Amino acid sequence: WVLQWQKKMGPFLTSQEKEKIDKCKKQIQGAETEFSSLVKLSHPNVIRYFAMNLKEQDDSIIVDILSEHVNGVSLTAHLSHSGPIPVHQLRRYAAQLLSGLEYLHSNDVVHKDLRASNVLVDADGNVKVTDYSISKRLADICKEDVFEQSRVSFSDSALPYKTGKKGDVWCLGLLLLFLSQGQECGAYPVTIPHDLPADFRDFLKKCVCLDDKERWSAQQLLKHSFINPQPKMSLLEQSPEDSGGQDYVETVIPRKQVIPRKQLPSAAFFTETQRQFSRYFIEFEELQLLGKGAFGAVIKVQNKLDGCCYAVKRIPINPASRHFRRIKGEVTLLSRLHHENIVR
Structure with missing residues (x-):
């Protein structure tokens, strides 16, 4: 991350500009404190953070983040190459994403910007959540008018109401719908296609209902029939x-x-x-x-x-x-x- 002063500010800063920059520096220090807790996290479906380093220069602040490397691509790239993902594969992705989300939420960590570009899939078809928590925080700091605008974009319109853990679940629903259809959904309330399997449709409804009180948590969704389909009891097993x-x-x-x-x-x-x-x-x-x-x-x-x-x-x-x-x-x-x- 490179947080660079706006060029129009020149080499000499006004007191107001210095005050804004000092405020941003404190926010970055706060992000560094948060990062120290994130490095303790370890889960097979969550990219690990290892280290964060701040370097202040004359015209910018450079933030280096060292994280786990995955030999794979983002779901965005995977979708553009392979097209819409079949439901049986989505079931596996959803289970792994929920496992990672539930782990983050159990440690009081909110992703804040779950979407296809922030999910990596490796050569074995396993998915890992990346760019959680800290990246959105740094992106918000970049939006301050004293910095040149970052090329990294974060969606502010994905959730019509408040964020938090239930906001992550909302984004998960939109992500899975996007992967199944091959196109993003931008209308509210979200329309779920009728040609999807019944258990998948019900799962999506639990994710994207507008009332966050009715929206299921990651822990509840892990028990949903779409993630854990009840095996049909064979004729010989019934009593x-x-x-x-x-x-x-x-x-x-x-x-x-x-x-x-x-x-x-x-x-x-x-x-x-x-x-x-x-x-x-x-x-x-x-x-x-x-x-x-x-x-x-x-x-x-x-x-x-x-x-x-x-x-x-x-x-x-x-x-x-x-x-x-x-x-x-x-x-x-x-x-x-x-x-x-x-x-x-």
Whole structure:
């Protein structure tokens, strides 16, 4: 950083100009004090600061900042080269950015100017936040009319209301929207495209709502389904308890999937001894898992005697329970029905 006096001021300064410069020097010293706390920070998604040096010359103040080097490019350069970033990649970037932001916020550090040019992505696709806190502070000092205007620009219009930690979250939302669309959003309230996945749209809404009280924190967003999507429970992992104790049987048949025999639901409930005396295992061969109901699995089986295929609903249930008695009664009643358009 080079904070250079305006050339029109000449070699001799007025008392008013000297007063402004002295004020700026004190602000820079304050920034130096803040920097001493920033060098203690260490996080895999945050660029490390190592040292800061001030050098005063006749016509300028030079501020040198030594920071971690990343072999990569900014997200701005990445976007211009590759175009809009797909959602699955944004999910990873968002998780890493939030991890870095949450770390900064937990240490009472606000980024103040989170945007694509201040995020670096390395060769492995990992992102690191840079130019946090101190850079915005130095940029504000550069705006004083005693200095030549810096070429470094900082956005003042990105946030319609107050800044702070929630301001960082607002900027994160705009950043992710920018990366997904390939163009910046400058209108308020922010319009979120309807063609984005539902969880991503909800995530963005939590970031860019105008009321900062309703805007989520970085810590809350880390728990959002967009960052931590709930794994869809496979048919084999669900248990009868998942039905919530409801007194009904429901058959859901999704797209067919072939399951290895050892992974079929029956494998989990019967020992080899029980199999030897089970009419089910003696007369039928399990072929395929067809679906899952509220109480058990629906399995395609083949009768070893006639070679015909049947759908069998396996329901692990206590024979002494009222559910068993009710199901048995219903099945006995339904077995009497016979119609060409009804499965027997």
